[in-house]
Amino acid sequence: MNSTGYPQGHALLIGVANYQQISCLPAAILNDVNDIAATLSSPMYCAYAPSNVVTLLDADATRAAVLKGLEDLSARAGPDDTVCVFFSGHGGIVGSPGNEDSILVTVDSDLGDIENTSIGSGELAAALAQIKAKRLLVFIDACHAGGAAISKRLTDCKGHEIKSGYTESIFARLAVGSGRALMASCRADEVSAVLRGARNSVFTTALLAGLRGAADKNASGFIKVFDLFSYVSEEVPKLIPNGQHPIFKADNLEVNFAVALSQGGKKAPYSPETTCMVNQDAPWSVLEQALVEIYPLGPRDQEVWSRAGGDLSRLQLHPTGQAAWHAAIRTLKQGGGGRSINFGSLLQTATEDFPNHPHLATLRAL
Known part of the structure; x- marks a missing residue:
């Protein structure tokens, strides 16, 4: 991949x-x-x-x-x-x-x-x-x-x-x-x-x-x-x-x-201006925003959901990647989406793919 x-x-x-x-x-x-x-x-x-x-x-x-x-x-x-x-x-x-x-x-x-x-x-x-x-x-x-x-x-x-x-x-x-x-x-x-x-x-x-x-x-x-x-x-x-x-x-x-x-x-470390803007939002919303940007096809994109420990069969199909991510994050917040997936594992998997994405870097620093 x-x-x-x-x-x-x-x-x-x-x-x-x-x-x-x-x-x-x-x-x-x-x-x-x-x-x-x-x-x-x-x-x-x-x-x-x-x-x-x-x-x-x-x-x-x-x-x-x-x-x-x-x-x-x-x-x-x-x-x-x-x-x-x-x-x-x-x-x-x-x-x-x-x-x-x-x-x-x-x-x-x-x-x-x-x-x-x-x-x-x-x-x-x-x-x-x-x-x-x-x-x-x-x-x-x-x-x-x-x-x-x-x-x-x-x-x-x-x-x-x-x-x-x-x-x-x-x-x-x-x-x-x-x-x-x-x-x-x-x-x-x-x-x-x-x-x-x-x-x-x-x-x-x-x-x-x-x-x-x-x-x-x-x-x-x-x-x-x-x-x-x-x-x-x-x-x-x-x-x-x-x-x-x-x-x-x-x-x-x-x-x-x-x-x-x-x-x-592959960019240089994130800028202070970006992190200040991001920190004003709740972590779940920031994670969802980042995932929509880097995996626009949804949780199936590059198998990110499965690699983070999730079970795709637990997610419903949606017409767009943005809608799919919104529903998937809501499911994850409620404890669903697969036995081994959580906020941390999803953030970790995305960060491994995009190590210098500013929103992900900010979430890891929280």
């Missing part, structure tokens, strides 16, 4: 730089996808299972392949999983004023038949809605400028053209639903910068740093959605003063959910 892995993490990462019929983009777009994939699947950073991180680059990022990738993602990700979808490439705006739609431009998009060869916001939103995971984060890095001002229109060699970019109303549409959020590289009237000679776009440079641990300022052992956006939104304007501001959209998001592990769960 890989006690510091994040098997519930799934990702679909799409990058298009070399379009078949439309102007190309900087090579940094492909680096962005490859570097995010490496960071998510690295045991030293986010600790996703490599098989759960799928990339579609250039020729592989056709309209059909992207839709199939989203379909496959919905098939393999369950309700208690965490899903990230990342797109870097051209975006376009079609339709008449007041009735505009934003489209995702795939490698095989044809400006002469753009509505049938791209992915509209309605189709993309429907595909995202099929994903059962209750934690979904979509990244859009579009409207790229490779060291110079980007054209406001996409053109081909046949005389066709459409407006480049996305609208913020479309971003909001893609973030509809409980536990759904979207992070975009820039505002609708800005460009996503790629500095000359840089390996990554400015947005992805900050995103990578955040995923590699910079967004985990309290050393919690997790990269969380609000913390990640807070970090990226602060860092990007430092690199492009007054020129680029990432945006965040969430329709019904109340929980600062974990996107990934931070440093594979």
Whole structure:
């Protein structure tokens, strides 16, 4: 068992730089996808299972392949999983004023038949809605400028053209639903910068740093959605003063959910700020909160309940990991859940898996 892995993490990462019929983009777009994939699947950073991180680059990022990738993602990700979808490439705006739609431009998009060869916001939103995971984060890095001002229109060699970019109303549409959020590289009237000679776009440079641990300022052992956006939104304007501001959209998001592990769960000793906050809560509540974070699939996750001496047959089934933990902790407080399990054995087992998790460390010190 890989006690510091994040098997519930799934990702679909799409990058298009070399379009078949439309102007190309900087090579940094492909680096962005490859570097995010490496960071998510690295045991030293986010600790996703490599098989759960799928990339579609250039020729592989056709309209059909992207839709199939989203379909496959919905098939393999369950309700208690965490899903990230990342797109870097051209975006376009079609339709008449007041009735505009934003489209995702795939490698095989044809400006002469753009509505049938791209992915509209309605189709993309429907595909995202099929994903059962209750934690979904979509990244859009579009409207790229490779060291110079980007054209406001996409053109081909046949005389066709459409407006480049996305609208913020479309971003909001893609973030509809409980536990759904979207992070975009820039505002609708800005460009996503790629500095000359840089390996990554400015947005992805900050995103990578955040995923590699910079967004985990309290050393919690997790990269969380609000913390990640807070970090990226602060860092990007430092690199492009007054020129680029990432945006965040969430329709019904109340929980600062974990996107990934931070440093594979191996962090420095917990911070005083975190322990002061935790000590105000009852030990049982703190333990439950920690267990929901590190074992989001419930007491069966990584066999933690059984390893702590519990009997899974004594627990009822629940639709989500959070509900399962709440019921299991209530049962344990009442003396049930198995003959050999108790508060101490459950805390000890979790601590062996995540020795530097701040909430667990605080409980052990009580």
